[in-house]
Amino acid sequence: MLNFVLRYCRQIIDGLTTPFVLSYRYRGLMWMLLRREIATRTSGTALGFIWPLVQPALQVLGFWFLFDVVYGMRLERGANFLSYLLTGMLPWLGLSEVLNRSANMFREFASVFRRTPFPIEILPVQLLCLPSVVYTAVLCLIAGLLFGALAVLKALVVIPLLMVWLLPLVLCCALLGLFLRDFAQGLPFILMLLLYCTPILYFPDMLPAAMRTWLWLNPFSDLMALIHAWLQGLALPLNSLWRLLGLWLLLLGPAWLLFRRSLPHVREVL
Amino acid sequence: MSALISVHGLSKYYKLYAHDFDRVREIITGKPHHQKFYALHDINLEVREGQVVGLVGKNGAGKSTLLKLLANTMQPSEGSINIHGRVAALLELGASFHPEMSGHDNVYLNCAIQGLSTAETERVYADIVEFSGIGEFIHNPVKTYSSGMFVRLAFSIATHIDPDILIIDEALSVGDGAFSRRSFDRIMAFKKAGKTIFFCSHSLYQVEALCDHVLWIDEGRIRSAGAPAPVITAYGEFLRMESALPPGAEMQANQSANADEGAATGAAMRDGDLPRITAVRVAVDGHEAKTQRVMSGVSDVVIEIDFHPGRNLPTPSVALVFSGGDGRALASAGTLNDGLVLSPGADGLGHVRVRFPKLPLLKGNYNLDVYLLCERGLHAYEAALQAAELNVEQRGLAIGVVDLPHQWEV
Numbered sequence: 001m002l003n004f005v006l007r008y009c010r011q012i013i014d015g016l017t018t019p020f021v022l023s024y025r026y027r028g029l030m031w032m033l034l035r036r037e038i039a040t041r042t043s044g045t046a047l048g049f050i051w052p053l054v055q056p057a058l059q060v061l062g063f064w065f066l067f068d069v070v071y072g073m074r075l076e077r078g079a080n081f082l083s084y085l086l087t088g089m090l091p092w093l094g095l096s097e098v099l100n101r102s103a104n105m106f107r108e109f110a111s112v113f114r115r116t117p118f119p120i121e122i123l124p125v126q127l128l129c130l131p132s133v134v135y136t137a138v139l140c141l142i143a144g145l146l147f148g149a150l151a152v153l154k155a156l157v158v159i160p161l162l163m164v165w166l167l168p169l170v171l172c173c174a175l176l177g178l179f180l181r182d183f184a185q186g187l188p189f190i191l192m193l194l195l196y197c198t199p200i201l202y203f204p205d206m207l208p209a210a211m212r213t214w215l216w217l218n219p220f221s222d223l224m225a226l227i228h229a230w231l232q233g234l235a236l237p238l239n240s241l242w243r244l245l246g247l248w249l250l251l252l253g254p255a256w257l258l259f260r261r262s263l264p265h266v267r268e269v270l
Numbered sequence: 271m272s273a274l275i276s277v278h279g280l281s282k283y284y285k286l287y288a289h290d291f292d293r294v295r296e297i298i299t300g301k302p303h304h305q306k307f308y309a310l311h312d313i314n315l316e317v318r319e320g321q322v323v324g325l326v327g328k329n330g331a332g333k334s335t336l337l338k339l340l341a342n343t344m345q346p347s348e349g350s351i352n353i354h355g356r357v358a359a360l361l362e363l364g365a366s367f368h369p370e371m372s373g374h375d376n377v378y379l380n381c382a383i384q385g386l387s388t389a390e391t392e393r394v395y396a397d398i399v400e401f402s403g404i405g406e407f408i409h410n411p412v413k414t415y416s417s418g419m420f421v422r423l424a425f426s427i428a429t430h431i432d433p434d435i436l437i438i439d440e441a442l443s444v445g446d447g448a449f450s451r452r453s454f455d456r457i458m459a460f461k462k463a464g465k466t467i468f469f470c471s472h473s474l475y476q477v478e479a480l481c482d483h484v485l486w487i488d489e490g491r492i493r494s495a496g497a498p499a500p501v502i503t504a505y506g507e508f509l510r511m512e513s514a515l516p517p518g519a520e521m522q523a524n525q526s527a528n529a530d531e532g533a534a535t536g537a538a539m540r541d542g543d544l545p546r547i548t549a550v551r552v553a554v555d556g557h558e559a560k561t562q563r564v565m566s567g568v569s570d571v572v573i574e575i576d577f578h579p580g581r582n583l584p585t586p587s588v589a590l591v592f593s594g595g596d597g598r599a600l601a602s603a604g605t606l607n608d609g610l611v612l613s614p615g616a617d618g619l620g621h622v623r624v625r626f627p628k629l630p631l632l633k634g635n636y637n638l639d640v641y642l643l644c645e646r647g648l649h650a651y652e653a654a655l656q657a658a659e660l661n662v663e664q665r666g667l668a669i670g671v672v673d674l675p676h677q678w679e680v
Contacts, residue, residue, distance in 0.1 A: 036379060
């Protein structure tokens with residue numbers, strides 16, 4: 001048992017350190033891959049790099065238009081629905097984009113690593129880089145407008161921490177997307193369901209009491225509770241914090257182990 | 271001298287799964303659920319600095335797998351590979367280029383993939399661009415490049431990372447026209463500088479001419495290894511037994527496009543600065559024709575070759591090969607091999623004539639291929655394949671392909 005726990009801890013440490021150590025070692029390569037990613041996304045467009053920044057903002061604007069203008073949703077207690085929506089929706093969009101891309105991660109970078117001595121272990125971190133920058137920039141802007149200057153500083157850490165928390169999920173989605181191709185097709189639907197099951201488009205207490213008790217099963221509810229509290233300067237819900245940390249520690253070790261085991265298969269499958 | 275490359279008990283097998291899910295099951299449980307298909311089996315090898323190692327074998331023998339393992343684009347299934355030095359592989363040039371990125375960015379991306387830091391890339395960047403001849407187009411997306419520009423840039427990157435080991439699959443030169451010669455010179459410069467080279471080719475002539483050690487891979491195992499001549503001879507015999515020797519394989523001096531096309535199809539020259547064959551004339555007993563009737567041991571065969579020696583290049587050499595109907599080379603002659611140094615005439619053109627008195631080939635149909643080669647006899651500027659067809663007849667009942675000079679004594 002002790003041996004199992006030690007091995008488990010070693011995998012967690014390995015899973016947390018190795019991708020970042022390698023990313024630092026290959027930082028020049030990662031920078032060029034980032035440029036490659038931007039070139040892929042913005043090639044032929046007039047606005048270029050503006051698009052990745054504007055897209056999340058436009059999506060948020062769409063939700064605001066639907067719920068605030070069309071449905072005219074007004075919340076109790078004088079809460080500002082728009083600020084609530086934006087605070088939760090932006091991190092969710094970032095999370096959703098990263099997980100969707102991770103399911104196709106190996107295929108997206110196949111041309112780079114298939115015939116070259118490429119360190120595949122850096123890909124999960126590579127995948128997190130651009131969304132980290134883009135969503136941090138947009139969230140800082142929104143937080144500054146909604147909650148003042150201090151919130152800008154607080155917003156700086158939200159997306160990067162979210163991305164680190166997502167690492168085990170990225171590893172799992174990348175493997176599932178590679179070996180079970182149906183997964184990548186079904187993932188957008190799963191994420192859409194999760195969006196509706198997570199208090200982003202509504203307050204948790206707007207749910208019927210019977211359903212509210214089930215929210216604790218959804219780690220993304222904890223995530224949203226933490227983000228809202230942090231940006232609005234409220235007391236942090238420590239239960240949510242520990243649950244998220246526990247889940248992260250539980251997943252990271254096995255996810256990293258499976259990822260390492262899969263590496264010899266990756267080039268063969270592709 | 272210590273080994274630059276040490277390979278011990280190296281095997282590579284591909285995993286075959288009955289169902290896709292078996293692979294997932296194997297990854298999760300760590301227990302095997304596959305069948306093995308061995309591409310390489312128990313390879314042991316030590317290569318010292320400065321060695322030029324040739325790799326021969328039939329298609330599917332495992333040569334490419336070995337090259338990929340040495341290039342670290344594939345991991346061994348069993349055994350180990352220890353490489354002390356940087357490897358540059360001329361395999362699938364430009365495979366990791368991104369079409370939307372500029373040539374400049376692709377240089378930096380590919381150098382980074384090869385392990386160069388940004389500072390190191392900056393140091394070689396100007397040389398890469400200069401050698402590739404891309405010029406101002408370096409800032410355009412590579413999707414706008416011609417295939418020639420694409421491969422020039424890729425070759426330039428691969429050979430400017432200061433490798434200790436160069437892996438070459440098939441071609442000793444890439445691109446076309448003048449760049450073909452430049453790329454060949456660059457590879458030769460690696461050899462001259464004492465770099466270790468792995469050269470895989472179907473051209474037995476080139477392998478024998480270039481390498482000082484040859485491995486013959488067959489069905490994933492090293493069947494023979496050692497000095498080029500005996501290994502090549504054994505492999506050539508094996509191919510003939512298997513009837514797998516492709517026409518012209520022994521001489522097939524270069525895989526680049528300009529070698530196999532050109533005079534054989536009557537194509538005009540492509541690059542005014544490069545040597546080219548301008549005419550091949552074959553005369554039998556004073557009568558000129560492309561298809562000739564020849565009397566064995568009687569007819570004199572005279573072959574005249576006119577060529578343009580190119581500009582700013584050493585005067586080329588000329589070689590010709592007689593081959594049988596099955597493509598097997600039966601005899602050859604070359605100015606380099608015979609110690610004849612050609613020089614252009616007063617008109618700046620080259621001209622050489624070779625005479626085969628009383629041609630000793632026995633009855634049969636033979637083809638004559640003429641090659642215009644570089645001064646080292648390795649890089650073919652142009653090939654006039656099947657420049658003439660000789661239909662040899664004979665008197666008497668001698669058998670075989672050649673009437674050897676002989677004397678009977680009692």
